[in-house]
Amino acid sequence: MTKSKNNEKKEKINAAVLGATGVVGQVFLHMLVHHEWFELSMICGSHNRAGKAYGSEVHWVLPVPMPQPVQYKILDTLDINRLKEKDIKIVFSALPADTARTIEPMLRENGFYVFSNASALRYEPHVPILIPEVNPEALEDIKQQGFPGKGFVVTNANCSTTGLAVALAPLRPFGIKEVFVSTYQSVSGAGYPGLSAVDIMGNTIPYIQKEEEKMNIELKKILQLDARVYPHCVRIPVLFGHLETVWLTLEKPIDKIDVLEAWESFTFQGSPCPTLPGQPVVYMEDEHFPQPKMSFWGTPPGMQVFTGRLRKEGDKIGFTLLVNNLVKGAAGGSIANAELFTEVKYENKKNCG
Numbered sequence: 001m002t003k004s005k006n007n008e009k010k011e012k013i014n015a016a017v018l019g020a021t022g023v024v025g026q027v028f029l030h031m032l033v034h035h036e037w038f039e040l041s042m043i044c045g046s047h048n049r050a051g052k053a054y055g056s057e058v059h060w061v062l063p064v065p066m067p068q069p070v071q072y073k074i075l076d077t078l079d080i081n082r083l084k085e086k087d088i089k090i091v092f093s094a095l096p097a098d099t100a101r102t103i104e105p106m107l108r109e110n111g112f113y114v115f116s117n118a119s120a121l122r123y124e125p126h127v128p129i130l131i132p133e134v135n136p137e138a139l140e141d142i143k144q145q146g147f148p149g150k151g152f153v154v155t156n157a158n159c160s161t162t163g164l165a166v167a168l169a170p171l172r173p174f175g176i177k178e179v180f181v182s183t184y185q186s187v188s189g190a191g192y193p194g195l196s197a198v199d200i201m202g203n204t205i206p207y208i209q210k211e212e213e214k215m216n217i218e219l220k221k222i223l224q225l226d227a228r229v230y231p232h233c234v235r236i237p238v239l240f241g242h243l244e245t246v247w248l249t250l251e252k253p254i255d256k257i258d259v260l261e262a263w264e265s266f267t268f269q270g271s272p273c274p275t276l277p278g279q280p281v282v283y284m285e286d287e288h289f290p291q292p293k294m295s296f297w298g299t300p301p302g303m304q305v306f307t308g309r310l311r312k313e314g315d316k317i318g319f320t321l322l323v324n325n326l327v328k329g330a331a332g333g334s335i336a337n338a339e340l341f342t343e344v345k346y347e348n349k350k351n352c353g
């Protein structure tokens, strides 16, 4: 039993993490091991790791120590009966897209609530790409998948899209007509082991497979935007954090102060969800910032989007943003989605018997 921010007692909900040994999986474990609402009841890597201790199998890459309770936790087999035996309700997926494409629908069919980082089901019409601060109404789509009678899949966006969508959400009232965005993406975005050091050390790769297409489609789906989106996605030799430079064409003639006020008044101070930031966008006055080295800054760490270098040129507004690709852009985003679901739907369902 635990207390939420509004002091109500909640029974912890049993959760599993799939892909727990991967880079995103590591963040899930770091964030879930002491979570107030969710119990980390089961962890899985690929099949050949089942039965082995997590600490002996994982190649831990995060800039924080591996939590002690997970070091000796045994990796399980991904099996529907095992999930049911352990009374798991929520499944967090950090699987590669190809694997997710078969496993996630199977989990949904079997009544599980799947919160996924994989792109496999993101473009299905009734599968929401959810960012609680931006499009909480999209959670309603789980009813189209059969909830509460059945399970569902809720996805989060591609990591670069998440940062951009959060920064643009409060600017929607100004009428976004065009978005020109260039990304400077860290190597952790490619998972572990990811790119060869020979390819990326001291180098920059001006192409990331399917990334530009994902940004284009996902941004419009999340923001319900009828705009032109022009992304360039580039991999740079940085470990964590994706930097993005953005130019916008807006319908309304606005000044820099309007943008700053929109970001500042975009708040969630009263939200009971423990992982949701009270202030999703933080503007940095120092023109040398934001920088990827501050990816794990903020409250909660890694969950805020930092903006900077705001400019106005003619009818265009320009700025820079930083998103933590593994926290806000992946595991933390999924956990926040599961918290929103728990707060809005799950508790109601339980109370209705």
Ligand SMILES: NC(=O)c1ccc[n+]([C@@H]2O[C@H](COP(=O)([O-])OP(=O)(O)OC[C@H]3O[C@@H](n4cnc5c(N)ncnc54)[C@H](OP(=O)(O)O)[C@@H]3O)[C@@H](O)[C@H]2O)c1
Pocket (backbone or CB within 6 Å): 018, 019, 020, 021, 022, 023, 024, 025, 044, 045, 046, 047, 049, 078, 093, 094, 095, 096, 097, 099, 117, 118, 119, 157, 158, 159, 188, 189, 190, 191, 192, 193, 325, 326, 329, 330
């Ligand atoms: N990295 C990011 O910044 C980021 C951001 C947003 C979304 N995503 C998405 O999140 C997912 C995970 O990304 P990642 O970067 O964590 O990748 P990763 O480091 O390559 O990890 C993949 C995980 O999936 C497991 N796995 C692989 N094949 C499997 C199979 N056939 N059955 C069961 N488990 C299997 C791996 O287990 P083993 O260790 O046992 O092989 C590992 O735990 C991907 O869909 C990715 O596109 C990543």
